Amino acid sequence: MEVVINNLVAKKGTKVSGYVAVPKTALNLPVTIINGQSAGKTVLITGGVHNAEYTGIETAIRLAQEITPEAVAGCLIIIHPVNISGFENRTMSVVAEDGKNLNRIFPGDPDGTTGDKLAAFLTEMFFKKADRFIDLHAGDGYESLTPYVYYVGAAKEAVVSESEAMATAVLVPYRVKSYLATSGAYNYAGSMGIPGILIERGGEARWSEDEIKKYQEDVKNVLRYLKVLAEPMRSPASKQLELVDVVYEEAEVTGCWYPNKKAGQSFLKGEILGMIKDYFGKVLQTSIAKYDGIVLYQVSSLTIPKKSAMIAYGKIKNDGDNTNEK
Numbered sequence: 001m002e003v004v005i006n007n008l009v010a011k012k013g014t015k016v017s018g019y020v021a022v023p024k025t026a027l028n029l030p031v032t033i034i035n036g037q038s039a040g041k042t043v044l045i046t047g048g049v050h051n052a053e054y055t056g057i058e059t060a061i062r063l064a065q066e067i068t069p070e071a072v073a074g075c076l077i078i079i080h081p082v083n084i085s086g087f088e089n090r091t092m093s094v095v096a097e098d099g100k101n102l103n104r105i106f107p108g109d110p111d112g113t114t115g116d117k118l119a120a121f122l123t124e125m126f127f128k129k130a131d132r133f134i135d136l137h138a139g140d141g142y143e144s145l146t147p148y149v150y151y152v153g154a155a156k157e158a159v160v161s162e163s164e165a166m167a168t169a170v171l172v173p174y175r176v177k178s179y180l181a182t183s184g185a186y187n188y189a190g191s192m193g194i195p196g197i198l199i200e201r202g203g204e205a206r207w208s209e210d211e212i213k214k215y216q217e218d219v220k221n222v223l224r225y226l227k228v229l230a231e232p233m234r235s236p237a238s239k240q241l242e243l244v245d246v247v248y249e250e251a252e253v254t255g256c257w258y259p260n261k262k263a264g265q266s267f268l269k270g271e272i273l274g275m276i277k278d279y280f281g282k283v284l285q286t287s288i289a290k291y292d293g294i295v296l297y298q299v300s301s302l303t304i305p306k307k308s309a310m311i312a313y314g315k316i317k318n319d320g321d322n323t324n325e326k
C-alpha cells in the first residue's frame with residue numbers, strides 16, 4: 001500500500017525522505033517513510049518532541065538512514081526531529097516561536113500558536129496513520145536519568161496491555177505506567193486507540209555512539225516484537241522491573257540544587273535525596289525519600305527554578321501488588 005504524507009509518497013518497497021511543511025507555520029519537518037514490501041503494522045517513531053534530548057533525535061536520524069524497506073513488514077514513519085524550530089534555535093526543549101512544551105499541549109489546535117498547530121498537525125497527519133507509536137526522549141539539557149520506558153496507562157484495556165508489552169521489549173531496566181490521557185503526544189495517541197511508549201535514555205544535552213547503539217537496539221527490539229522486523233527478539237540483560245507510586249517532586253523555591261544520589265541509585269525511606277540552598281548556604285528545601293526506591297531522574301544543573309521538576313523516583317512493584325491499579 002502507498003503511504004502518503006503531504007508531498008511525500010512512499011510506494012510499497014521504497015524509502016522516501018524529505019521535508020513536510022506544517023500548515024500555517026514556517027516549520028518544515030524532516031520525515032522518512034520506510035514502506036516495506038510485505039504487509040504489517042505502521043509504526044510512528046518520533047525523536048525531538050523535546051529538542052534538547054539529543055540521544056532520541058540522533059537515534060531517529062540513524063534509524064531513518066539505516067533501516068531498508070526490504071527489512072520491514074509494514075511501514076515506519078520517522079520524524080527526526082519533531083520540534084525543529086526548538087532544535088535549530090537550541091532552546092531548552094520548548095517550541096522556539098511560543099515557548100511551549102510540545103509534550104503538554106496535545107491534541108493541539110490548528111488555529112493556535114505555532115506549537116499548537118504543530119501538535120494538531122501531528123495528531124491529524126501522523127497519529128491517524130499509525131498502528132503503534134514509539135516516542136524517543138532523554139533527560140532534558142539539565143537532567144540526568146537512568147534508562148527507562150513509560151507506557152500508555154490511561155486508555156482502553158487492550159491498548160494498555162499492548163503498550164506494556166511494547167515497553168517490556170525495550171532493553172531498559174525499568175518501566176513506568178503513565179496515567180495521563182492528554183497533553184503528552186503518546187498519551188493522546190493512546191486515547192485515540194494507538195498503543196505507545198515513551199523511551200528515556202541519555203540526557204544533559206549529550207549523546208555518544210555507545211548510547212545511540214543501545215537506543216537503536218531498544219527501538220529495534222520493539223519492532224521485532226511487533227514483527228515489523230523479522231529478527232529474533234533480544235532478551236534483556238536482567239529482567240525489566242515495573243516502578244510504581246512514582247513521586248515527581250518539584251522545587252518550591254528558586255535556588256541552588258545539591259543532589260545526594262545519582263540517577264539509577266537506590267535509597268531507603270527517610271534518606272535525604274537532595275537539598276535546595278540559597279546563595280549563602282541556607283537550606284531552603286529538603287527532599288526526603290517517602291519509601292525505599294530508585295531515582296529515575298533528577299536535575300543536574302546547579303540552578304533550579306521554582307515550580308520546575310527537581311527529582312522523580314519510584315519503587316519496585318512486587319508481584320501481586322496492585323496498590324497502583326485504578
Ligand SMILES: [Zn+2]
Nearest residue numbers: 050053137138
Ligand atoms: Zn522529553
